[in-house]
Amino acid sequence: MSTPALHLADVGMVFPAPGGPVTALEHIDLDVEAGEFVSLIGPSGCGKSTLLRLLADLLQPTSGSVLVDGADPHRARLDRTYGMVFQAATLLEWRRVRANVELPLEIMGVARAERRARATEMLALVGLAEFADAYPWQLSGGMQQRVAIARALAFRPAVLLMDEPFGALDEMTRERMQAEVLRIWGETGTTVVFVTHSIPEAVFLSTRVVVMSPRPGRIADVVEVDLPRERDDDTREDQRFFALTTRVRDALRKVDADAGSPRS
Numbered sequence: 001m002s003t004p005a006l007h008l009a010d011v012g013m014v015f016p017a018p019g020g021p022v023t024a025l026e027h028i029d030l031d032v033e034a035g036e037f038v039s040l041i042g043p044s045g046c047g048k049s050t051l052l053r054l055l056a057d058l059l060q061p062t063s064g065s066v067l068v069d070g071a072d073p074h075r076a077r078l079d080r081t082y083g084m085v086f087q088a089a090t091l092l093e094w095r096r097v098r099a100n101v102e103l104p105l106e107i108m109g110v111a112r113a114e115r116r117a118r119a120t121e122m123l124a125l126v127g128l129a130e131f132a133d134a135y136p137w138q139l140s141g142g143m144q145q146r147v148a149i150a151r152a153l154a155f156r157p158a159v160l161l162m163d164e165p166f167g168a169l170d171e172m173t174r175e176r177m178q179a180e181v182l183r184i185w186g187e188t189g190t191t192v193v194f195v196t197h198s199i200p201e202a203v204f205l206s207t208r209v210v211v212m213s214p215r216p217g218r219i220a221d222v223v224e225v226d227l228p229r230e231r232d233d234d235t236r237e238d239q240r241f242f243a244l245t246t247r248v249r250d251a252l253r254k255v256d257a258d259a260g261s262p263r264s
């Protein structure tokens with residue numbers, strides 16, 4: 001068997017806090033194969049962002065082990081195995097779009113001509129070739145988020161970690177961005193882990209939806225999305241799409257009900 005792109009084995013995360021330790025994650029076991037698109041969904045505070053931050057080496061687990069492409073997350077970070085996209089595009093306002101996309105390459109010491117070529121390629125990939133010389137404030141929220149995606153993909157990471165990247169966008173822009181991300185995923189073959197609060201978004205995008213329980217976050221259910229990889233607006237009207245969203249909704253209701261019931 002090939003090495004999974006992401007491997008979490010019995011991972012736990014406890015944060016020290018003034019009121020006593022907070023167990024954010026408990027017994028997380030998850031393997032993500034290269035090229036998969038996995039969404040994490042669950043109630044607020046269940047540890048979705050924490051899980052992403054463990055993968056990105058922004059936090060170290062208090063128990064268990066995390067491997068990114070078979071390596072320690074720190075090694076993976078040095079090797080630029082992953083790129084990250086957050087809810088806010090976090091672009092540098094004083095830099096033009098092209099210079100924002102080039103930033104991680106600049107930090108890596110990539111030569112100027114190569115940086116420029118890569119930024120041009122990535123901006124074309126996200127459909128913003130004509131906006132290379134614009135400033136972020138001249139772009140809409142959706143366009144800024146596309147710049148953030150281009151920046152995250154600039155060094156061609158094997159893994160893309162996305163934390164509610166479309167949470168701040170209106171519904172129509174959001175649906176367009178979902179289609180865009182699917183197209184980019186198809187073209188690049190990147191492994192994606194995507195945090196969302198939206199059930200239809202999770203189903204539309206993913207090959208698997210991981211449903212988490214309220215804190216301490218555990219994996220409560222995994223829903224395989226057996227829709228064809230090619231998806232479009234018609235997919236959203238498909239009976240199988242409805243069935244899958246219902247399945248995820250039921251799983252979320254169950255974790256909610258289980259959390260509300262007295263513990264035995």
Ligand SMILES: Nc1ncnc2c1ncn2[C@@H]1O[C@H](COP(=O)(O)OP(=O)(O)OP(=O)(O)O)[C@@H](O)[C@H]1O
Nearest residue numbers: 015016017022024043044045046047048049050215
């Ligand atoms: N640095 C920290 N110190 C203490 N507690 C933390 C820290 N980071 C996260 N937590 C706690 O861990 C739990 C999980 O947080 P996390 O942000 O991962 O949840 P989430 O599922 O992403 O939430 P949301 O959906 O609201 O964004 C929360 O109870 C949070 O308060």
